[in-house]
Amino acid sequence: MPPAKPSRFKSDIRIKKDSGRKVEPETQACAVAGCVKPGNSRVPKSRENLTEYVIVCAAHARAFNESWDFFKGMGDGDVQKFREEALFGHRPTWPMGKRAARARNGQGPLHFHDGHAVLGEDGEPQVRRPERQLTRLQSIAMDTLQLAHNATLLEIKARYKELVKRFHPDANGGDRTAEERLKQVIKAYGVLRASGLLS
Numbered sequence: 143m144p145p146a147k148p149s150r151f152k153s154d155i156r157i158k159k160d161s162g163r164k165v166e167p168e169t170q171a172c173a174v175a176g177c178v179k180p181g182n183s184r185v186p187k188s189r190e191n192l193t194e195y196v197i198v199c200a201a202h203a204r205a206f207n208e209s210w211d212f213f214k215g216m217g218d219g220d221v222q223k224f225r226e227e228a229l230f231g232h233r234p235t236w237p238m239g240k241r242a243a244r245a246r247n248g249q250g251p252l253h254f255h256d257g258h259a260v261l262g263e264d265g266e267p268q269v270r271r272p273e274r275q276l277t278r279l280q281s282i283a284m285d286t287l288q289l290a291h292n293a294t295l296l297e298i299k300a301r302y303k304e305l306v307k308r309f310h311p312d313a314n315g316g317d318r319t320a321e322e323r324l325k326q327v328i329k330a331y332g333v334l335r336a337s338g339l340l341s
Contacts (some may be wrong), residue, residue, distance in 0.1 A: 283334050289301055310324060
């Protein structure tokens with residue numbers, strides 16, 4: 143074996159030098175009585191305790207897996223309960239308070255305090271209007287599109303599409319006034335896009 147190259151770090155940083163021999167992991171014997179094969183597989187001790195294991199050989203693990211039936215001996219009600227609990231990962235759930243429990247039982251409406259005014263009167267999320275300061279060109283463009291100055295991005299795009307369809311020459315039989323209005327709409331939309339309002 144050639145000598146090891148000196149480390150560029152001026153010292154050997156290995157925790158333990160390689161001795162050249164491989165260390166075999168310790169193996170347990172199969173836990174099944176009368177079996178002398180090495181145990182290399184884990185199987186649970188019982189259905190009630192799935193965290194404790196027994197070490198068995200591969201042949202006995204295969205036989206265990208083929209005969210394993212988790213629901214063996216359970217009634218239909220127990221199986222149904224297991225399926226319902228599986229929806230929540232078998233974690234416990236609790237009601238969210240007396241009002242929530244009354245509302246679920248039909249004893250009254252569900253009321254809660256919406257301190258940040260996220261929901262509207264009907265319980266749906268409110269559409270927040272952006273508060274923005276518009277330049278003179280942006281204000282003119284919004285007026286050309288017949289929109290409020292705090293219109294949302296979706297409203298601006300929807301109005302643009304609507305006006306382009308309305309003033310397109312094919313929809314107006316080549317009317318020159320509609321064509322001029324279309325040019326104004328396209329220019330206004332271009333101003334809003336160039337100013338970064340539609341990004």
